[in-house]
Amino acid sequence: MQMIDNSLRTTNGPPIPSSSSSSSSLSSQQPTPPSIMTILLRLYKIFLWITQISRLTILLMKTLAGPLCAAIRPGRKKNVENKVVLITGAGSGLGREMAIKFAECGAITILWDINETTVKQTAEMIEEIVNSIHYHYHHNSSKQLTSWSVVDVGDENQVAQAAQKLRNQFGDVDILVNNAGIAPCEPFKNLKSEKIREIFDVNIMAHFWTVKQFLPAMEKNNSGHIVAIASSAGIMGSPYFTAYGASKHAVVGFMKCLYEELDENSQIRLTTVCPLGISGTGIDIPTKTRFPWLLPVMPLEYAVGLIFDAILREEELFVVPKTFKWIHRLLSIFPQKMASTIWKCLDYSVVPTGLYAPIGRAHYHDRIYRKLSLANGYVHHNNHHHHGSTHQHGQTNQINNNNNHHHSSSPSSSNLSSSSPPHRPSRSSSFRY
Amino acid sequence: MQMIDNSLRTTNGPPIPSSSSSSSSLSSQQPTPPSIMTILLRLYKIFLWITQISRLTILLMKTLAGPLCAAIRPGRKKNVENKVVLITGAGSGLGREMAIKFAECGAITILWDINETTVKQTAEMIEEIVNSIHYHYHHNSSKQLTSWSVVDVGDENQVAQAAQKLRNQFGDVDILVNNAGIAPCEPFKNLKSEKIREIFDVNIMAHFWTVKQFLPAMEKNNSGHIVAIASSAGIMGSPYFTAYGASKHAVVGFMKCLYEELDENSQIRLTTVCPLGISGTGIDIPTKTRFPWLLPVMPLEYAVGLIFDAILREEELFVVPKTFKWIHRLLSIFPQKMASTIWKCLDYSVVPTGLYAPIGRAHYHDRIYRKLSLANGYVHHNNHHHHGSTHQHGQTNQINNNNNHHHSSSPSSSNLSSSSPPHRPSRSSSFRY
Structure with a gap:
């Protein structure tokens, strides 16, 4: 033997x-x-x-x-007509634009945001759209096609309550878009503990709370789609984004693990979106890009168009712009030190809020680039026309879980969301991409 | 113009x-x-x-x-003699073994763990070592060379208090080893909210609290070393590890961002460790490996030896075993679906605790493998000799931040740590690697 x-x-x-x-x-x-x-x-x-x-x-x-x-056949996209779509952080930026896209395609949109004013505005925009396309899609319908709620997605109880209300009114959610997020951009030493907790509550814990609410029904029906709006900071390191980057890495990790756990033959789709630099999302972080033809700061509408298409194509991991996708894949083969050096030469980075004297590794390059910026004109600041320049989607507005004085406790975040434009820019604005 | x-x-x-x-x-x-x-x-x-x-x-x-x-010159390693080394989760598993390694090299070891019994045991082991090597390293020293504290690293206040005590006694920390972690392995739908919060508190928030305490001094001295024990689940998706995988991804992301933020010429070193499968760490999750010669379940001491060497070589990202490093790099070029399929054919995975009927994608393969397991004998269960088989290092035992009844509230975690062997296995145990 x-x-x-x-x-x-x-x-x-x-x-x-x-x-x-x-x-x-x-x-x-x-x-x-x-x-x-x-x-x-x-x-x-x-x-x-x-x-x-x-x-x-x-x-x-x-x-x-x-x-x-x-x-x-790249044109093959799924139909979202009459699908129940829940979008978190729908009050501004990416969330608002996506909600509009879904509404334009005939979906029933449920809007969640912590900011009542902005989410109401989105709802009003959508009602207009719904009324204008009503006869195209919903001939016989007298049913409600949109709804909004004020929800702090970082708070499990609020999520559970709003989810119950949603189910009573519309039934099961077909597409869950976990979009709400905050993107404080600060050197590690300036990060307050409360801020770190807040970032994690909104950016990652919220995903657990919403998926917990809506995945069981999806599994029962063997259909559904969960979309997570992560970030380029979810697949690579970025200075001044320690807490944000960690939380977005967690989102990517969560979606990867969930993908592995779902049944081989499951009809539930997962999409993780990792965009690099979208301007005009309502958070005022200046982004600089050295080679705009290679790594552009994308205007919001252009980015949302691409992301929306990727969702309809049910892509698993959507990294945008495409150039970034390939640069990232290429760099992931190199050792960290080399990849970091090459990436720094591409010099796509954010300028942290409230940081008057740049520090850290970024500083090394900042000195040279500041000299060149006048000649090259590649430093985009948020006060420039339409390069409203935030590194991130990052909508809205969140408060700490442990804090009971919700809305009063986050003056900065409410400022952020109120500073976002009440009306969406006209579709004719001319960007070159 | x-x-x-x-x-x-x-x-x-x-x-x-x-x-x-x-x-x-x-x-x-x-x-x-x-x-x-x-x-x-x-x-x-x-x-x-x-x-x-x-x-x-x-x-x-x-x-x-x-x-x-x-x-x-691969032999070039740094000297840790008389360096102040803080190891979290030092009561068992990887933390205990690393503490012993550092002590053997003449370092001053400070041991933190939530479990008083086990951390005391580690301290006793180290005292023995210190006494035996005393005349080699510390001829003139009457000073204390080790110290232990009961610290819940997920609780910022406890970390701050223990850090203050540490600084008063030993001065600045030279090497911070963020090792404490918990690895509950459960299908997403079984994960309790409290458990999710606990995982994030211990596995990632603790890194923020400790780095906040010790990085400023490192920056002032322009020297120091921060080690994060992440996991293979921190760089790839694993079924039954949604919360754990997300938290470990966050650790990897945090370290990457911190690396980018540190000054180009900074002498502070960062090391992130991503091991795949170490047995004998004290957590009872069975791991199965289909090709042990390709992806072995590493015995604890062997793994700690490699990790300790990587720390002394100041590697940025240490993925172990080497075969996994290359497989992971190769797979990262493929689309997620293909990479997932190939990885599943390699069939390295964990069997979740309390899961009697395997579900999900893993099940698809489980059925075939269960049939084959008798013939191949590649299913390692934790009751096998020395294949104590946990997917993860994962030492310790943590309780939720919001819960005031700390020690009484986590019967499962205290069970885990009490089940870890009180004495370390003898060095002569014969493994083939």
Whole structure:
């Protein structure tokens, strides 16, 4: 039996020196012809391997088929007509624009935001759209096609209550867009503990609370779509974004783990979006880009258009702009130090709020780039026309979980959201992309 | 001026169609010889480009020099003699073994853990070592060389108090090892909200609280080393690890962002450790590996040896085993779906606690593998000898921040730590690696 054991193992790797003296005495003997039992076991082993390798081949071909079909027929998008779509942080920026896109396609949009004023504005915009396209999509409908709630997504209780209300009114959610987020951009040493907790509550914990509410029904129906708006900071390191970057990495990790956990044949789709630099989202962080043709600061509408298409195509991980996607993939092969150096030469970064004298690694390059900026004109500040320049989508407005004085406790965040434009920019604004 | 503007931009990318009619009329005219001003600006532009490219080349060569030197002289390790080393979660598993390694090299070890019994045991082990090597390293010293505290690292106040005590007694921390972590392995739908919060408090928030305490002194002294024990789940998706994976992704993200934020010439070192599968860390999650020769479940001491060496070599990102590092890098180039399929065929995964009927994607493979497991014998359960099999380091035992009844509120975690062996396994145990 000892010999059979050894012969089995050798097919997997080098033979293991056995501690028992009986086997060592066996191996020192003359080679004996293998017994029928051994041969049969070996054949069985080979059969198993063939099975496994063919299964792997089939699985890989099946996996390849999807992207190949998509490449041949890129226009294939899913229909969201009459689907129930929940968008968090829908009061401004990316959330508002996405809500409008969904409404334009005939979806039933449910808007959540912590800021009552801005979410109401979005709802009003959508009602206008709904009224104008009403006869195209919903001939017979007298039912409500949009709804808004003031929800602090970082607070599990508020999420649970709003979710219950939503289910009573509209039934199960078909598409959950976890978009709400805050993007404080500060050097690590300036980050207050409360701020760190707030970032985690809004940017990642909220995903757990909403998915907990809506995934069970999706699993029951074996359909649904969960979208997470992460960030470029969720797949790479960015200075001044320690807490934000950590929380966005967590979002990417959460979605990856959830993807692995879902059933192989599950019809539930997951989409993680990692955009690099969108301007005009309502948070005032200046972004500088050295090669705008390579890594542009995308205007909000352009970015939302791309992201919305990716959602309809049900992409798993959508990194935008495409150039960033490839640069990131390329850099991920290099050691961290080299990748960091190359990325710094591309010099796409944010200028932290309230930081008058730049510090850290970024400073090293800042000195040179500041000299050049006049000649090249590549430093975009948020007061420039339409380069409203925030590194992030980042909508809205959140307060700490432990704090009971919700709205009064976050003057800065309410400032942020109130500073976002009440009316969306006209579609004719001319950007070159 | 319009023309100059255009000529400047064309070097950066395609010419921008200007909306003003004056420039379009210019371009339709016969080409006029460029003015001296234009030529000078162009030359200046070219000069700037040459400067930038040479700077990039020098930077890359400088960056390459380090790894090249390390490859030629791989034995170069830093000296930790008499350095003040703080290790969190030092009561068991990876933390205990690392503490012992540091003590053996003559470092002053400060042990933090939430579990008084186990951290005391570690301290006793270290005292023995210190006494035996006392005459080698510390001829003249009558000073204390180790110390332990009961600290819940997820609680900022406890961290701050313990840090103050530490500074009074030993001065600044030279090496901070953020090791404490918990690894509940459960399907998403079974995860309790309290558990999710606990995971984030111990696994990532603790890093903020400790780094906040000790980074300022490191920056002042321009020396120091911060080590984060993340996980393979911090760089890839794993089923049944949604919260754990998210928190570990956050650790990796935090360290990456901190790295980018530190000054270019900073002497502070950062090391992020991502191990895949270590057995014998005291948490009872069975791990199965299909190709042990490719992706082994590493015994604790072997893993700690590698990790300790990487810390002394000051590596930025240490992924272990090496095979996993290369498989992960390779897979990161593929689309998520394909990478996931290939990874699943390698079948390295954990069996979640309390999950009697496996669900999800993992199940698909589980069915086949369960059939094969008898023939191949590759399913390692934690009751096997020395394949104590946890996916993760994961020491300690933590309780929720918001809960005041600290120790009584976490029966499961105290169970975990009490189940860890009180005495470390003898060094002579024979593993083949």
